[in-house]
Amino acid sequence: RETIRIYRDVPPIIIANIGTTMKGAVDEINRIKGILKELSIPNYYIHGDAALSGMILPFLQQAPAFDFSTGVDSIAISGHKMIGSPIPCGVVLSKRAHVERIARLVEYVGSRDTTISGSRNGVTPLFMWYAFKTKGHDGFRELVQSCIQLADFAVQALNEIGILAWRHPYSTTVVMPRLNLTVVKKWQLAIYKDISHMIIMPNVNRQHIESLLKDIQDSDGEEE
Structure with a gap:
């Protein structure tokens, strides 16, 4: 709160822990949004780091919400943890407006690329698709x-x-x-x-x- 207040002229990028590494604690998105509203911060970006708990919380009753309806701008979930991919991988979900900001037309493949690196693994999405289809x-x-x-x-x-x-x-x-x-x-x-x-x-x-x-x-x- 104090850091945001001091640098209120700079839009903050906030990483919300949706399951901390050592204890599994979950940051409350609504509380974060409340602080931003209280300090009258109009522009901000909230990323939900849900590497492990992103595939746990949705299946538990009364678990803290962390989806786009809460106000997060992007969410990251690992594919090699609860989903079960044998190769380390993950999925980043983001609001369309943010994705379009980094999209670039790649002429030689005739389509737009929306990745930061310009490339991605081709087999890990298949592993995750298989897990979702079978389970x-x-x-x-x-x-x-x-x-x-x-x-x-x-x-x-x-x-x-x-x-x-x-x-x-x-x-x-x-x-x-x-x-x-x-x-x-x-x-x-x-x-x-x-x-x-x-x-x-x-x-x-x-x-x-x-x-x-x-x-x-x-x-x-x-x-x-």
């Missing part, structure tokens, strides 16, 4: 619900062995205190300062969680 809306909803249930199991099980774990209501990211380095390396857990996390994805099952719990208990008392 469909109901399939992804079941997938997300399954991940949420497993995340709840992980939180409960970790707390039962004395690990203070938790998760945001609309996230499959399980947050816990920083674990023993041996466990972190074996399970490739992300760490930042005093916390660790694990993200429950479709490839994770109950047996994985139980094996992790055993390793945590076995490492109790080990030196870093």
